[in-house]
Structures are given as C-alpha cells and as structure tokens.
Amino acid sequence: MCLSIPSKVVQIDKEQNVAVVDTMGVTRKAGLDLVEEGSIEVGDYVLIHIGFVMNKIDEEDAMESLKVYNEILEKLDEQEREKLVLEDDDCGNRTT
Amino acid sequence: MSTLQLKDLYDGFRDPGVIRGLAKLINEEAKLLGRPINIMEVCGGHTHSIMKYGLPQLMPGNIKFIHGPGCPVCIMPKERIDHAYVLSQQDDVILVTLGDMIKVPGSKGSLQDARAKGADVRFVYSPLDAVKIALENPEKKVVFFAIGFETTAPMTVALIDTVLKRGIKNIFFHINHVTVPEVMVELIDSRDEHVDSYNNRIDAFLGPSHVSVITGAKIYEKFPKEYNRPVVVSGFEPVDVMEAILMLIRQFNEERCELEIQYKRLVSHEGNLKAQQLIEKYFEKADLFKWRGLGNIPQSGYRLKSIYEELDAEKLYADILPKEEIEDHKLCICGDILRGMANPPECTIFGTACKPSSPLGSCMVSSEGACAAYYKYGNLIS
Numbered sequence: 091m092c093l094s095i096p097s098k099v100v101q102i103d104k105e106q107n108v109a110v111v112d113t114m115g116v117t118r119k120a121g122l123d124l125v126e127e128g129s130i131e132v133g134d135y136v137l138i139h140i141g142f143v144m145n146k147i148d149e150e151d152a153m154e155s156l157k158v159y160n161e162i163l164e165k166l167d168e169q170e171r172e173k174l175v176l177e178d179d180d181c182g183n184r185t186t
Numbered sequence: 187m188s189t190l191q192l193k194d195l196y197d198g199f200r201d202p203g204v205i206r207g208l209a210k211l212i213n214e215e216a217k218l219l220g221r222p223i224n225i226m227e228v229c230g231g232h233t234h235s236i237m238k239y240g241l242p243q244l245m246p247g248n249i250k251f252i253h254g255p256g257c258p259v260c261i262m263p264k265e266r267i268d269h270a271y272v273l274s275q276q277d278d279v280i281l282v283t284l285g286d287m288i289k290v291p292g293s294k295g296s297l298q299d300a301r302a303k304g305a306d307v308r309f310v311y312s313p314l315d316a317v318k319i320a321l322e323n324p325e326k327k328v329v330f331f332a333i334g335f336e337t338t339a340p341m342t343v344a345l346i347d348t349v350l351k352r353g354i355k356n357i358f359f360h361i362n363h364v365t366v367p368e369v370m371v372e373l374i375d376s377r378d379e380h381v382d383s384y385n386n387r388i389d390a391f392l393g394p395s396h397v398s399v400i401t402g403a404k405i406y407e408k409f410p411k412e413y414n415r416p417v418v419v420s421g422f423e424p425v426d427v428m429e430a431i432l433m434l435i436r437q438f439n440e441e442r443c444e445l446e447i448q449y450k451r452l453v454s455h456e457g458n459l460k461a462q463q464l465i466e467k468y469f470e471k472a473d474l475f476k477w478r479g480l481g482n483i484p485q486s487g488y489r490l491k492s493i494y495e496e497l498d499a500e501k502l503y504a505d506i507l508p509k510e511e512i513e514d515h516k517l518c519i520c521g522d523i524l525r526g527m528a529n530p531p532e533c534t535i536f537g538t539a540c541k542p543s544s545p546l547g548s549c550m551v552s553s554e555g556a557c558a559a560y561y562k563y564g565n566l567i568s
C-alpha cells in the first residue's frame with residue numbers, strides 16, 4: 091500500500107525539468123513533465139509516483155498527514171528513515 | 187536502535203479510535219438500509235488495505251466487499267508477457283519494465299526467468315530510467331514494456347515525449363496500459379447476462395485513488411447516471427476507506443445515487459489536465475484489450491497512435507511476436523472472483539496447487555490480488 095507521504099520541493103531545475111524534493115529527510119529527484127509549467131514552486135508539497143511529481147498537495151492537508159508520520163519518524167535513525175521512504179515507493183501495486 | 191518498521195508507519199494512519207468511531211457510525215447507518223449492499227473496490231491498493239486492517243470484520247452483516255480487478259500486473263494476460271519474453275530473447279534488445287512485472291508468469295516463464303537465463307531484462311523504478319539505459323547502450327534497442335492503469339500511462343507518455351524531443355533513436359514501446367471505467371462497465375454488464383445468479387452483485391463502487399488523481403473523478407460520472415451505481419473515490423488509509431463506505435451507505439439511506447470524492451486532499455473532478463493532454467497526444471484507445479481472467483474488453487486499453495508507429499515495438503517486431511491465445515488454468519475461478527461471483531477460498535486449488543510462490547491464476551500473482559490477499563491475511567476474517 092502506498093502511504094502517499096507528502097514531499098517538499100527544495101529546488102527546481104528548469105533546464106532538466108526536474109524538482110529536488112525532500113521526503114521526510116530523504117532527498118530525491120522527480121520529473122516535472124506531468125504538471126503545468128511554473129505551477130510548482132520551491133516550498134510546495136507534492137505527491138510523487140514512480141519518479142514523477144503527480145500533483146500539488148494542499149499545504150494544510152500535507153501538514154496534517156506529516157504530523158502523523160513525523161511522530162513516528164522521530165524515533166528512527168537516518169538509515170531506517172531512508173529505507174522507509176524508499177520502501178513506500180516500492181509498492182507491489184504501484185501501477186494502479 | 188529502534189526496531190520500527192514500515193508497518194508501524196502505517197499504524198499511525200490506523201488510529202483505532204477513529205476506526206472504531208467510524209465503525210459505530212457505519213453500523214448504525216446500516217441498520218436503516220432496506221437491503222444488503224455489495225461494494226466493489228476496483229483498486230488493488232484498496233483490497234490490500236481492506237484485508238490488512240480486517241475491515242470486513244468491522245462491517246455489519248449487510249455490507250459486503252467485492253474485490254475488483256484493480257491490479258495491472260495481475261490482469262496482464264500471458265500472451266502479452268510472452269511478447270515481452272520473446273523480445274527479451276533478441277540479441278540486440280534490452281527489455282525494460284517496472285519492477286512489478288518481475289514474477290508474473292507467461293506461458294514461457296516470467297521475465298525474471300528470462301533474466302536468469304541470460305536475457306538482458308532490466309527492472310526500473312521510473313520510466314525515465316530507460317533514457318539512461320538507451321544512452322549508455324547506443325548499439326542496442328531498448329524496448330520499454332509499459333504497464334499500468336491511467337496512473338502510469340502519463341509517465342510512459344512523458345518518456346515518449348522525452349525520447350522524441352531529445353532525438354533518442356533506440357527506445358521503442360510495447361504498450362499495455364489499461365483503463366478503469368471500461369472494466370467497471372464490463373463487470374456490471376456481465377452481471378446482466380446471468381440475471382438470477384448475478385443479481386444484486388455490485389451495488390456501489392469505491393473509486394481508485396491514484397488513477398483518479400490523474401483522470402479526475404469525472405471518469406465515473408456515468409456510473410450513478412446511467413448504471414444506477416453510486417461511486418465514492420476513496421483514499422488508501424483504512425480511515426479513508428471507512429469514511430468512503432459511510433458516505434456510500436448514507437447515499438442509499440438518503441435515496442441519492444451520486445459521484446462523491448472522499449479523497450479530496452488529492453483528487454479533483456477534473457484531475458491532472460496536463461497529464462491527460464499528453465496521453466491524448468500519443469495514445470488512442472485500442473479496440474480490444476484482453477484482461478487476464480476477464481477476457482477481451484472493448485476500448486479498455488491504449489495503443490500508440492499510428493503516426494508514432496516508428497516507436498511501436500509491436501509493429502516493429504510483428505513477425506516474431508506470438509499470436510496464439512492462451513487459456514488460464516481450467517480450475518481457476520479468477521474470472522468469477524473479479525466479477526464478484528465467488529470468493530477466493532471457493533477455488534478448489536486455493537492455497538494448495540495455487541499459492542503466491544506458484545500462482546496459477548491472476549488473482550494470486552501480485553500481493554494485491556484478491557487470492558493473494560486472502561492467502562496472506564485470510565485468517566483475520568475466516
């Protein structure tokens with residue numbers, strides 16, 4: 091199952107059309123091909139699916155769900171955190 | 187060192203208080219129902235969530251779940267996997283696909299088997315990874331075996347767009363994208379052919395989550411209007427699913443039949459227009475797509491438009507791709523399960539000849555398939 095953890099945009103590379111995002115402390119890149127040009131800005135929260143930004147998440151909603159994740163994440167060290175975030179992407183059914 | 191695992195993270199969204207509260211509301215509301223209701227969750231992510239959190243146990247007797255066909259890996263017919271297998275056998279081909287396809291058996295074996303025998307099959311996390319592979323292997327032909335519902339179709343199309351814009355000459359596409367509304371229609375219509383036994387099978391739908399992020403809720407409009415089946419688009423957390431069920435029951439009690447969105451935090455009516463435009467630019471509906479367990483369904487899959495045929499691996503390799511039809515195991519009742527006619531344990535080879543480690547039918551193939559979910563979590567509900 092996919093947790094849809096909100097990721098925060100920390101950098102945008104217009105040339106490559108990719109965003110660098112922070113998913114609960116784990117940094118990764120995601121393609122911007124599926125969102126309107128200019129619609130995503132640094133600081134926005136987004137949903138990522140197989141390497142692409144799918145859409146923007148309302149900030150209030152994002153904070154709400156991050157609160158729950160964060161409580162749990164506080165108890166994790168770096169390595170475990172990275173593993174969790176990557177595992178979230180590794181859903182067996184992520185093509186639905 | 188903490189020993190927290192992914193499941194603990196899920197547990198955060200499984201607030202027992204909220205779930206209990208919702209269960210109470212559902213039970214109260216359900217007492218007012220004039221008749222039992224069967225709710226089909228179309229998406230495998232929902233099936234998984236429902237089974238994992240034991241939601242059927244929390245439901246009153248007159249609310250039943252029917253597990254839909256929503257796993258694109260499971261519904262991939264053997265014929266298509268054989269295509270991928272044959273392509274992977276070409277000396278100059280690197281076959282690239284998403285990791286989910288790894289175990290699915292075709293008649294010649296799975297792609298994992300092909301790789302074990304030396305074929306160059308690569309499982310990637312994102313379609314864009316194919317670009318890197320193509321650039322690093324200019325002497326090879328990279329064939330992207332594209333899978334998934336409306337959710338992943340735009341990612342494939344973004345890859346096509348990149349390939350054309352950057353003038354990359356050695357990536358080709360084998361398209362296996364399928365679409366949700368057509369299979370929902372098929373499941374309702376097939377019910378009508380067998381009036382008695384199929385009667386009252388699917389009363390309402392839980393709409394898939396991520397598909398709807400892309401397409402918008404609008405693709406389900408015809409179900410309440412033309413087919414008299416309400417649809418609530420629901421998120422994946424157990425709390426989301428419970429809330430969506432409550433919304434459905436309320437519709438019945440208030441004699442409404444509507445399309446509603448529970449998953450408002452991500453789904454809008456219109457969806458992601460940019461993604462929809464990209465799909466329209468490159469894809470058109472194929473007349474038929476064969477679904478494993480369900481057979482041919484009209485207009486239920488995409489193919490590349492003919493103006494892009496130089497990218498189409500199915501045309502390029504037409505001579506070597508096998509064409510014969512393959513039947514599933516004759517004892518397998520996946521078709522009935524997907525249509526809401528039967529439950530996995532009713533299959534005579536469930537858990538014996540057919541298990542997740544040696545799946546015979548589509549429902550056992552991916553962990554989100556109905557049989558696999560029953561196999562894994564079935565003890566919770568029996």
Ligand code: SF4
Nearest residue numbers: 092181183184185231
């Ligand atoms: S398919 Fe995507 S959305 Fe569906 S459960 Fe998997 S990761 Fe989540």
Ligand code: SF4
Nearest residue numbers: 518519533540547557
């Ligand atoms: S148990 Fe196996 S053979 Fe039986 S219906 Fe399920 S997938 Fe098909």
